[in-house]
Amino acid sequence: MAIVYKHQVDPDTEFALWRIEEPADELYRHLQLNEYEKAFIEQLNGKRNLQWLSTRVLLRTLLNTDDYIDCRIDAHGKPYLMNQPYHISLSHSFDYAAVMISRTKPVGIDIEQVNQKVERIAHKFMTPREMAFIEQPVKIPQLYVCWCAKEAIYKCYGQKEVSFAGHIQLEPFRLEDQGSLHARLIKNDIDLPFKVGYLQFNDYMVGYVKGEHQ
8 A cells, every 4th residue: 555656746735646456444444434434435336435445545645644634525526624724636547546735725636547538528628729739649648638637627626617618728738748738717707827737647647736826
């Protein structure tokens, strides 16, 4: 049981990836859960149970505390901590969990396993202008950068009723193993700039962002 990747974004902000290899009972032993949380995970089956537990174990590892972590979900679905001075974001995909924390600003992180299916749904989250800068030789991973970037921004912003295609605009970028891109969230009278980092890790893509303006 260990972190497989960790990145210090700035002195107040970091994220880590965890490969889920442990059985549920081993993950469970590393957590302090209240009765509501225990009842909730009993309703989760198989991989969903492991993913929920692993994000919480990774969160505890990053926070480096033995205290009970009171992690709740607000009305918009955004997780927050009641008893720790951190903004947090959680994500998981198949065999990996990802957690990002910051002492100072809202954050967002998304991890996705890269496969061909993204091409079939690209029209749902990409605009024609954005599709025009996608390079054919790297189309699939570049589309995953776009998806992860928009998902990370959505999580960082923390409000519902945000359209990936209609409200989040990405600027052109060249795909690298690890890089960044610029984006804006524009909705009604809101116009927020973001710089989103991304990382290719094995056959997964990670997008992460810190809301400097918020």
